[in-house]
Amino acid sequence: MSKHDVIFVGGGFNALVCASYLARAGKSVLILEQRERVGGLVGTEEFAPGFRASVCFQSAELLHPTVLSDLELDRYGLRLLSGGGTLVPDGDRESRYFAGSGTGIEGILDADRAGFRELASLIEATGKALEPLMTSPLPDIERRGLGDLIELLKAGWRLRKLGDPKGLEVMRMIPMSVKDVLDERISDDATRAALAGPALLGSWLAPRSPGSALGLVYQRPGWIDGLFPGVAHVKGGMGGLAEALEESAVAQGVEIRKGNGVQKIESAGTRVTGVKMCDGDEHTAPTIISGVDPRTTLLDLADASELDPELAFATRGIRSRGSVAIVRYALDSLPTFGSASEKLTGRIQLGADLDTLERAFDPIKYGKVPESPWAEVYLPTTVDRTLAPEGKHVLTAWVQSIPGPMGCGETDIADEVREATTRLLETHSPGFSNSIIHSHVRTPREIERDFGITDGCVYHVEPAMDQMLYLRPMPGWYAYRTPFRGLYLCGAGNHPGSGLSGLAGKNCARQVLSDGKR
């Protein structure tokens, strides 16, 4: 029995951020983490003897600068190692490399320069217009308070200030497909693919899906410079970020208990009272914040029978389908991808045109694994020698459009995914297969099993037009609150969602604090 102001269910990335902010505001905070380490999908593990690699997320460049400075992550040991831009190998053809921004941009064909500049300024303008809506809870549109109304009008004004026709052009772009947006401006296949890849990664969308252009903005938000930002590797793998967050939180007095999960969020009616642990222990607190995905939180952990039927229906309507497999290789030698080794330190996109990306997506619609998938690949050992033995390397592939259990049912697809991924790597870097010492696969099924996320959906709630802003995670529940009084959500399934910005956690803390004052 313990007495805290706030209890966190799960100690994932956003929960650590949120807890730190609350502790800084003077709250007594307890984090309850099921696993032996905190950070969730932000972590490092030894996946083969002597080889360590990030478990899921690979880079930290989207981290919002305020989170970095407010939580003093430098002071608590976070070391960022800058990697390169985007390399696009294309089988036998020469690889293409994209990096830099503004006039220093590298890799854009002369014919596409004007179109690229227009696109970059459009995305930048949209990012800047949206940034204030992302860095704080959304203005409350139901209460219709004056302050909130002013915030909304300000957002509209910022859009208007972009000028005619740019403001309208921004509105036009948001619901479009990434393919249409790119086709209008860029003629080169590799450039289109390099831009579309990050916008699609982790979603259940393809280049032709309306709304996928929104990913361009969400993955290249206002605080990021240019469309090909360099990868920010974390020293020691992404676990280095989790450790810095943990230390920052603990230094502020946050208590963290590991190795025992929350079994049930207890409530009296729809007012939460505390949590019951897997080992039978109980904790009470007036405020419970869940870093676990919204479906699991509301349907499994909380007492779903207390939800009124319409809310239960809306909750079940949250789409959290897995779509990414993480495949890691321990390698004897560095693959070449037809390029000089200094260009291998960033993201390497295997999928050099939009039709390849589109065709790789088709099978997931029918619950199948693509024979020819596309992937975003990282070689962290090119900048961080602590991860593998001397002379050896680690390669991590985010393989896109791999179904989770909701899509493929009971079928075990891990080996099929491994083989397809190895084939893909072999195509773009001949001889790759011979350098494999060990490989490790997590399809969405294993992500769900190991991290407790519905269907292994890495962004908790699929990024898509109808699950963004006021609709994230479900219509009207954009303010981190839930139908249960005292229960909040702080994970990636909440606004602004996808990408490791830390803003969902930060905004949730702000909402909890301001609700506390009411």
Add this chain to the structure above:
Amino acid sequence: MARSYDAIIIGGGHNGLVCAAYLARAGKSVLVLERRDILGGATVTEEIYPGFKYTVCSYVVSLLRPQIISDLNLPKFGLELLPLDGTMTPMPNGDHLMRWHDSADTRLELMRHSAKDAEAYEEFGRLMHHLAMTIRPMLSTIPPDPFSLSPSNIADLARLGGKFAERGEHLYDLAKLMTMSSADLLEQWFETPVLQGTLGASGIIGTFLGPRSPGSAYVMMHHYMGEIDGQFRAWGLPRGGMSGVVNAIADSARYHGAEIRTDAPVSEILIKNGRATGVVLEDGEEIKAPMVASSADPKITFQKLVDQSHLEEDFKASIDRFKIRGSSGKVNLSLDALPEFDCLANIGVVGKDAVPYLSGAISISPDLEYLERAYDDAKYGNFSRHPYMDIVIPSLIDPSMAPAGKHVMSCFVQYAPYDLAKGTWDDQREAFGDAVVNTIAQYAPNFKSTILHRQIMTPLDLERRIGLTNGNIFHGELSLEQLFFLRPVPGYGRFGTPVKDLYLCGSGAHPGGGVMGAPGKLAADIMLEASL
């Protein structure tokens, strides 16, 4: 001395004629110029083979604005809508799904497939009804410019905001529906694949989207709007086919003094000092008027009829980017006898007893996967090997459409992409027709032997014959970025164009395609306001 006019309307399709009728009714002298020898554009009946009258393109009236029907007094001018009752979806396993006009009958039928779905169906209908009612005022509203600070515009914005606020509780649902896919919505509500498929089919009609594409749920709701207006008797097949509606509008326009010329193709819109001053016909005749409205699609209007030197680069780029990919075809057939569907024979419904089942729409949409796979073919430039079809047999509703004992059948077919990956539509036309006939024959074994004639309208044929760019039936895709104040292009959502006194009054303008008449009416409103 040629007669002078207050306004010239380019194109004698239903929207051009509606625009003309409203202008004439307000006392303007109006001239309509139609390229073909027959009025109607894509809203037309043609006797292609003696005795067999085809509804060549559009084949049903579902969205014609009730206000237009009454303002223009269309029933007096001969419009009679004959109801189409129900939708039958044959299933590959020999079963079927029948949705009747009567909701109790439909409920009984749905019970046969799933008691849960029978329950949910009514609730779903209520939600769609509410959402359609929320969005319906937009169909008869001139879109405000979201960035203009002029007092009248702010008043318009406030009025629209007020209309939405009245339905506050549904705004989130509406936002969700506007942005989600029909498959996601239907899978949340229903468990019966054939019901999901048949409802989802209305979300893809005329679009280059699959049921899993975000945005398709909005298109689906568009059809519920038709059903609501159906209560005002605006749902069905006009007597005499689609020309029935166009002839009534034309007669109403003439009654109010409009002049209508066929065989009068416009080759250029005359522009002087940035203002439209008239048109030139292909034979060189010049006709002057202080206002010109084009019901041709935006691409034709601004890329073919307007000299490019009159347009700014930005606007030309916007028109160039306007999305107008064609995705559907039409196969019209003359039949010696009615098709005998296995799914009806299996329940002992044959001969005359089958007629009620065939008198509505017949939908080839067994499940969402079928539709999505049809879309996958089209994405890469192939027509669907197993296409989605919406089939109507007009002669069952209006016997005058075919010789006694014979029938005409209209098959709307999707997908048929305008740009083929291999070959041309001129080589592929018959193969496309075969895919359609073979698909139907899988459900109705006698079908092939009953075919007397067939007319295959590929997207290329729709472009050549009717003048629809890329064969797009809506004069431009109904995707979110091309709707409301963004239709057709950003900055020109109010029927005006960069050329003063030149207006758009066709489906390429707000609120878009379908035999609705709204663009023509709203454009006339704007033109009348401007001419005061």
